[in-house]
Amino acid sequence: MYVADTRTRPAGPGATPGLPAPPPATRAPAGLAWRAVPATVLVLGTVSLITDVSAEMVTAVLPLYLVTGLGLSPLGFGLLDGIYNGASALVRLVGGHLADRGRRYKSMAALGYGLSALCKPALLIVHSVAGISAVLAMDRTGKGLRTAPRDAMISLAASPEAQGRSFGVHRAMDTAGALLGPVVAIVVMHAAADGFDAVFTVSFCVAATGVVVLLLFVPGRVPQPGPAESGPGEQAAVSLRAAVSLLGDRALRRLTLCALLLGLATVSDSFLYLILQRDLDLSGEWFPLLPLGTSAAFLLLAVPLGRTADRFGRWRVFLAGHGGLLVAYGLLLAPAGGAALPAVVLVLHGAFYAATDGVLMAAAAGSVPQRLRSSGLALVQTGQVGARFACSLLFGAAWTAWGDHAALAAATAALAACTAAAVALRPGRAGLRPGRVAR
Amino acid sequence: MSVRARLAVLAAVVMVLAGVATAAVVHASGRAAGRDHQQASGPVIRPGRVVLAAPAGERLVFRSTAWGPHRDELVSVPAADPAGPRTASGVRCLRFHAAGGTGICLRRVPGAVGESYRAVVLDADLRERHHYPLGGIPTRARVSPSGRMVAWTVFVSGDSYAGTVFSTRTSILDTRTWRLEGSLEDYRIVRDGRAYRSPDANFWGVTFADDTHFYATLATGGQTYLVRGDVTARTVTTLRSNVECPSLSPDGTRLAFKKRVAGLPADAPWRLTVLDLRTMRETAPAERRNVDDQALWLDGRTLAYALPGDYGSDLWTVPADGGGSPRRLTTAALAPAVVG
Numbered sequence: 001m002y003v004a005d006t007r008t009r010p011a012g013p014g015a016t017p018g019l020p021a022p023p024p025a026t027r028a029p030a031g032l033a034w035r036a037v038p039a040t041v042l043v044l045g046t047v048s049l050i051t052d053v054s055a056e057m058v059t060a061v062l063p064l065y066l067v068t069g070l071g072l073s074p075l076g077f078g079l080l081d082g083i084y085n086g087a088s089a090l091v092r093l094v095g096g097h098l099a100d101r102g103r104r105y106k107s108m109a110a111l112g113y114g115l116s117a118l119c120k121p122a123l124l125i126v127h128s129v130a131g132i133s134a135v136l137a138m139d140r141t142g143k144g145l146r147t148a149p150r151d152a153m154i155s156l157a158a159s160p161e162a163q164g165r166s167f168g169v170h171r172a173m174d175t176a177g178a179l180l181g182p183v184v185a186i187v188v189m190h191a192a193a194d195g196f197d198a199v200f201t202v203s204f205c206v207a208a209t210g211v212v213v214l215l216l217f218v219p220g221r222v223p224q225p226g227p228a229e230s231g232p233g234e235q236a237a238v239s240l241r242a243a244v245s246l247l248g249d250r251a252l253r254r255l256t257l258c259a260l261l262l263g264l265a266t267v268s269d270s271f272l273y274l275i276l277q278r279d280l281d282l283s284g285e286w287f288p289l290l291p292l293g294t295s296a297a298f299l300l301l302a303v304p305l306g307r308t309a310d311r312f313g314r315w316r317v318f319l320a321g322h323g324g325l326l327v328a329y330g331l332l333l334a335p336a337g338g339a340a341l342p343a344v345v346l347v348l349h350g351a352f353y354a355a356t357d358g359v360l361m362a363a364a365a366g367s368v369p370q371r372l373r374s375s376g377l378a379l380v381q382t383g384q385v386g387a388r389f390a391c392s393l394l395f396g397a398a399w400t401a402w403g404d405h406a407a408l409a410a411a412t413a414a415l416a417a418c419t420a421a422a423v424a425l426r427p428g429r430a431g432l433r434p435g436r437v438a439r
Numbered sequence: 440m441s442v443r444a445r446l447a448v449l450a451a452v453v454m455v456l457a458g459v460a461t462a463a464v465v466h467a468s469g470r471a472a473g474r475d476h477q478q479a480s481g482p483v484i485r486p487g488r489v490v491l492a493a494p495a496g497e498r499l500v501f502r503s504t505a506w507g508p509h510r511d512e513l514v515s516v517p518a519a520d521p522a523g524p525r526t527a528s529g530v531r532c533l534r535f536h537a538a539g540g541t542g543i544c545l546r547r548v549p550g551a552v553g554e555s556y557r558a559v560v561l562d563a564d565l566r567e568r569h570h571y572p573l574g575g576i577p578t579r580a581r582v583s584p585s586g587r588m589v590a591w592t593v594f595v596s597g598d599s600y601a602g603t604v605f606s607t608r609t610s611i612l613d614t615r616t617w618r619l620e621g622s623l624e625d626y627r628i629v630r631d632g633r634a635y636r637s638p639d640a641n642f643w644g645v646t647f648a649d650d651t652h653f654y655a656t657l658a659t660g661g662q663t664y665l666v667r668g669d670v671t672a673r674t675v676t677t678l679r680s681n682v683e684c685p686s687l688s689p690d691g692t693r694l695a696f697k698k699r700v701a702g703l704p705a706d707a708p709w710r711l712t713v714l715d716l717r718t719m720r721e722t723a724p725a726e727r728r729n730v731d732d733q734a735l736w737l738d739g740r741t742l743a744y745a746l747p748g749d750y751g752s753d754l755w756t757v758p759a760d761g762g763g764s765p766r767r768l769t770t771a772a773l774a775p776a777v778v779g
Contacts, residue, residue: 400638
């Protein structure tokens with residue numbers, strides 16, 4: 001059974017509505033999709049891919065390392081995870097704000113990636129529960145610091161009509177790395193005859209390569225906003241107050257509110273897999289494969305759905321993603337089982353991430369002035385991550401009180417209600433004014 | 440810097456890092472090869488026949504972690520001379536227990552897509568009777584005194600970015616009907632007299648009283664409980680809090696367990712403790728170190744347990760009544776069972 005939810009991977013950035021369709025004249029023909037993705041986005045995608053290979057290598061062997069390598073009884077900890085999650089949300093805000101000051105997106109991202117890279121050799125040195133918890137917390141801090149600046153760089157590099165596509169390409173590359181990581185770990189474990197130190201060392205080398213690619217190939221200067229695109233307040237200073245006052249903007253406030261509302265009704269992955277496993281009486285050995293199903297669907301659908309979002313409206317795609325999740329919940333609640341059920345649920349779950357994860361950032365980018373891009377994205381992400389964390393606590397409590405299916409039924413009702421509320425709020429409308437769209 | 444210069448820098452850095460990575464793998468692989476050579480100071484180990492019965496006096500069967508060709512094999516030694524020469528069976532297990540002529544061996548199985556684990560039920564000649572796939576890393580195994588019922592616990596790790604959330608899954612198998620209860624979480628939980636359910640319920644460390652009743656640990660809401668379970672009624676009932684990995688004495692009156700003691704470091708929070716089930720009074724054996732193991736009763740008075748040692752772990756023993764002092768039984772050993 002799962003103790004608490006901690007999945008933060010695809011939740012990285014969040015999800016919400018968004019930007020509207022660009023005017024038809026600016027639409028790129030389908031074949032130009034890749035060409036229309038800026039080089040910076042491809043480089044950032046490469047950095048994420050490499051970094052995820054490194055991170056997931058460690059994730060894949062860490063349980064075995066703790067139990068057989070260190071002889072720890074792992075149930076003693078893990079509960080602290082939730083606290084780190086909360087802290088990482090704050091770190092995200094800090095990282096986002098600091099990056100906007102002096103437009104230091106690249107430096108902040110490098111700091112974040114570098115910090116996480118340094119955690120790998122640290123694993124070779126520490127052998128206690130406290131030490132390992134500290135290293136994992138540092139790793140989370142690195143992830144928190146880099147996420148918003150990186151997403152800001154993606155949104156600043158991409159043209160307004162290519163936001164969804166660019167985030168889609170980035171998320172697809174990121175997920176590919178996450179899928180590759182465990183495979184690399186297995187190969188190294190095999191070659192090194194169960195040498196965990198070899199896995200950690202190789203993981204560090206991979207992470208360091210990611211940092212070097214970032215330092216060498218991501219442009220350090222972000223173009224200044226031209227006079228034509230300076231919206232209200234575009235010339236003002238970058239301050240904490242300015243970042244907070246972003247919420248004064250109606251479009252962004254509504255967007256954040258929608259992300260938060262929908263996050264409150266998004267059951268954590270762990271719970272979803274647990275219900276799937278219990279419903280199907282899935283044998284334990286298949287259990288670890290469930291997240292791979294979600295990731296594979298996410299990987300395959302991130303780019304097409306990102307492009308769909310650019311074309312038909314990010315807000316619509318974002319809502320449709322939640323609709324898909326609603327269907328997945330419904331299928332889990334329905335009495336009918338069948339061999340196809342887990343596949344359909346996992347595809348819908350992956351599609352949900354593909355339709356909401358990068359798409360939310362693409363949507364939010366349109367409501368945040370350039371000079372506060374990273375703070376604004378961090379704000380939306382934090383709202384969503386915090387809401388999802390709250391949801392996993394509530395869901396756990398509901399499970400205890402009512403049982404798994406009743407809890408899921410409640411979550412389904414909540415998701416339906418929140419989706420309806422999000423439809424009513426229609427944050428995407430603000431984005432329909434072309435002057436407000438990104439850049 | 441021109442693109443070409445940057446590519447050159449990248450190539451140079453990747454070369455250096457690839458060198459470091461390769462060196463780490465080669466070093467680890469060489470070190471592993473060293474473990475296949477018998478250590479000079481280690482116990483004498485000879486291949487031979489190991490059975491889960493002892494016509495010629497009591498014997499101890501356990502996993503030998505001594506370096507050499509028989510590393511991780513089940514070995515047997517006379518109970519009277521546990522540090523003496525070991526007879527190696529050729530059967531490899533990570534965790535093991537035996538009673539009533541039945542053995543349970545939790546084993547690692549190398550596969551094309553990484554490691555997997557398997558629970559293997561052994562007959563008295565250590566031949567496989569049945570095996571079952573495991574969904575996690577093996578940690579505890581027990582056989583009921585008659586040899587009919589078998590239980591095991593594995594660690595299952597959650598899918599989280601940093602991978603630190605663990606849960607356990609405990610299964611119970613009837614070797615007469617081969618009916619497998621995949622997870623104790625499907626049992627009805629009665630806590631403080633009332634039905635209870637929670638997604639964070641975790642079970643581990645079963646010890647059998649007979650073929651129907653058992654004790655185990657239930658963790659939920661940040662608390663651990665001693666539960667008494669009934670296989671027929673499919674129910675577990677909480678008896679007491681702060682009890683982990685119980686082990687029932689041969690006469691069924693006492694439980695040895697790990698007790699989490701406040702004020703001890705988070706890494707080493709446990710003390711070996713004995714609970715008298717008639718009086719519910721606790722006794723602290725003379726072992727004052729952190730014991731993270733499901734203890735074994737060597738007889739009605741003596742406990743055996745594993746502590747970290749130079750070659751994985753060593754087996755130690757201490758009187759259950761609080762007297763005496765801890766004594767090392769043998770080095771490089773884990774997961775013992777008494778046969779005979």
